[in-house]
Every structure is written in C-alpha cells, then in structure tokens.
Amino acid sequence: MALMEILVYPDPRLKQISEPVEEFNDDLRSFIEDLEETMRNGPGGVGIASPQVGRFERIVIVDVSSKPKIKHHGRLILINPEITAYNGFAVGREGCMSVPDYTGNVVRAEAIELAAQDEYGQEQTFEMEGYEARAVQHEMDHLEGLLFLDRLVSRRTDLFQRKAYKKAGSKK
Amino acid sequence: MLTLVGKDQPGIVAKITSCLYESGCNLGEASMTRLGGNFTIMMMVKFDGTPEALESTVGPIADSLELRCHVDLIEGNLHRHVEPNVQVSVYGADRAGIVCEVTGTLAEAGLNILNLESDVGGSEENPIYIMRIEGVTSQEIEKLEDALAVLAREKNVETRISPIDVMMG
Numbered sequence: 001m002a003l004m005e006i007l008v009y010p011d012p013r014l015k016q017i018s019e020p021v022e023e024f025n026d027d028l029r030s031f032i033e034d035l036e037e038t039m040r041n042g043p044g045g046v047g048i049a050s051p052q053v054g055r056f057e058r059i060v061i062v063d064v065s066s067k068p069k070i071k072h073h074g075r076l077i078l079i080n081p082e083i084t085a086y087n088g089f090a091v092g093r094e095g096c097m098s099v100p101d102y103t104g105n106v107v108r109a110e111a112i113e114l115a116a117q118d119e120y121g122q123e124q125t126f127e128m129e130g131y132e133a134r135a136v137q138h139e140m141d142h143l144e145g146l147l148f149l150d151r152l153v154s155r156r157t158d159l160f161q162r163k164a165y166k167k168a169g170s171k172k
Numbered sequence: 173m174l175t176l177v178g179k180d181q182p183g184i185v186a187k188i189t190s191c192l193y194e195s196g197c198n199l200g201e202a203s204m205t206r207l208g209g210n211f212t213i214m215m216m217v218k219f220d221g222t223p224e225a226l227e228s229t230v231g232p233i234a235d236s237l238e239l240r241c242h243v244d245l246i247e248g249n250l251h252r253h254v255e256p257n258v259q260v261s262v263y264g265a266d267r268a269g270i271v272c273e274v275t276g277t278l279a280e281a282g283l284n285i286l287n288l289e290s291d292v293g294g295s296e297e298n299p300i301y302i303m304r305i306e307g308v309t310s311q312e313i314e315k316l317e318d319a320l321a322v323l324a325r326e327k328n329v330e331t332r333i334s335p336i337d338v339m340m341g
C-alpha cells in the first residue's frame with residue numbers, strides 16, 4: 001500500500017476524460033487499495049476518483065459511512081459507473097482534495113440510480129440519495145474532467161429546497 | 173482593505189480593477205454588490221506602498237465614477253477561510269429591530285456570523301425582510317434551533333436552520 005500524490009488544480013490533467021476499465025486484474029485491485037488509502041488520508045475525504053491521482057481510468061471510491069445520521073451503502077468501489085436515473089435537485093456545499101482551501105455550493109440530483117462494476121468486474125446497481133448521491137456525482141464528474149468549480153451556484157441560491165422531489169421522477 | 177461606494181453605473185468593476193492592475197496591485201478576496209441603487213466594493217488589495225499612496229492611485233478613477241474611496245491598512249491574509257457549518261434563513265414582515273433580534277439571538281446561542289446577506293422585498297406597502305446567514309458554531313445545532321423557535325414564536329418571523337456538511341471529494 002502506498003499513498004499517491006493528488007493532482008491539484010490548475011493541473012491541466014484534471015480536465016482530461018478517463019477511459020473505461022477493461023481488465024479486472026491484480027494490478028487494478030492493488031491500485032484500488034492505494035487509491036482508497038489516499039482517500040482516507042485526505043482530511044474528511046469521503047470520495048476519490050482515479051484521475052485525481054493521474055490514472056485516467058473510470059474508477060471511483062466513495063465511503064460516507066463516517067457521517068452520522070445518513071443513508072449509505074458503506075464502502076463503494078465503483079468501476080465504469082453509469083447513472084441510470086436522476087431524481088430531484090438539492091443544493092449542497094462541496095470541497096475537493098484537488099481544489100484546496102475553497103468550498104462552494106453545487107446543485108446535484110437529490111437521488112440517483114447507479115450501475116457500476118466492482119473490482120472483480122461484477123455488475124452492481126444501487127439506489128442512493130442525499131449526501132452519498134452527491135459524493136458519487138462529484139467523483140463521477142472527475143471522470144469527465146469536470147470539477148465542482150464548473151458547477152458552482154451563487155450563495156443566494158435557495159439552500160432549503162431539499163427533499164422536494166418525487167420518487168417516480170423522469171428517467172434520463 | 174479598499175472600500176468604494178457610490179451610485180451604481182455600468183463599468184465600475186472593470187474600470188477600478190484595471191486601474192489597480194495597471195498600478196501593480198494584487199487583488200484578493202472581495203465582495204462587490206449593488207445595495208439600494210449603490211454599488212459597493214470591499215476588496216483585499218496587496219499594494220507595495222502606504223494606504224495614502226493607494227488612495228491617490230485609485231482617486232482619479234474613483235472621482236470620475238463618483239465613488240467614495242477609503243483605504244484601511246489590514247493584517248489580511250489569503251488562505252484563512254473559516255468554513256461555515258450552519259446556515260440560517262429568516263424572513264418576515266419588515267420592521268425595525270428584526271436584524272438585531274435575530275443576530276442577538278444567534279450570538280447568544282453561540283453562532284459566529286461569517287456571512288450575512290439581507291434584502292427587502294414585497295411591496296412598498298407591505299415590505300418583507302429576508303436574511304440569509306452562514307456561520308460557525310461549536311454548539312449543537314439543536315441549541316440554535318430552539319433559540320430560533322422561540323424567536324419565531326415571539327416575533328412572528330419564519331426561521332430555518334440547517335447544518336452545512338461539506339462533501340469533501
């Protein structure tokens with residue numbers, strides 16, 4: 001296991017689009033261990049995306065289980081993730097290990113449905129909401145070369161619109 | 173800290189900041205907003221010179237825009253952000269005392285305000301006052317919640333408080 005260096009904006013590599021993972025081998029799994037260690041080392045880090053350490057493959061780790069009083073799925077290894085449904089909107093505060101000393105408000109889907117593979121290539125699906133759904137959307141943006149800075153909304157944007165969504169919303 | 177205030181007109185920000193740039197100033201955190209037809213700027217400026225020298229640098233352009241200009245020497249530094257952990261919104265019929273009642277209650281309950289924006293909306297006959305506050309507290313949020321609930325009841329205002337939980341990824 002080893003900590004990896006996190007790329008920090010304005011490093012242009014953070015704007016690069018990542019490629020799908022095709023081989024689910026030991027090299028991948030040992031990289032994921034290092035990536036997870038790097039995530040847990042970051043202060044308050046609840047998610048990380050592979051391109052943040054300069055490996056441009058579609059790998060995301062999220063674990064929001066340290067946060068009290070929220071629904072979550074524990075430790076998630078998400079490879080080649082795809083969001084299959086978006087429901088509702090919520091404004092929340094985000095920061096990023098690749099953008100030190102700044103946080104801002106971002107609008108995300110309040111709830112999502114997600115398909116991804118695990119580190120053995122096994123297909124999985126999830127339904128998630130709130131903080132965990134926000135973390136996954138933030139990390140998946142990294143795979144597209146997007147930062148939360150690309151999605152900032154004004155402080156004045158209503159911060160209290162949460163939960164104003166219907167369960168059977170539109171599928172995208 | 174450079175403060176500029178005057179009647180709003182197009183081009184203020186561009187003209188002021190290009191003057192500062194051409195004079196070798198470095199700009200830091202800033203708040204620029206229109207308040208009741210006035211434009212207000214508060215801006216951290218790094219400048220190798222005295223406050224008086226900065227004032228005379230900006231003076232001519234400020235005069236031409238009819239802005240009053242003020243410079244304070246501050247011990248400011250960048251990368252000193254304090255993250256708010258609570259947000260509060262309050263609104264109600266506008267009347268004297270609403271701001272001091274709300275902020276007094278919050279201060280007593282242990283909130284340190286980092287950012288406050290307020291506005292008057294509604295009609296001229298029935299104005300409403302709307303306030304958004306972000307702050308830091310080391311107390312349980314329930315304590316602030318209870319204090320605001322009392323205020324809401326006694327003073328007939330709507331209050332909402334929620335934690336700001338930064339998602340760090």
Ligand SMILES: [Zn+2]
Nearest residue numbers: 096097098341
């Ligand atoms: Zn990030």
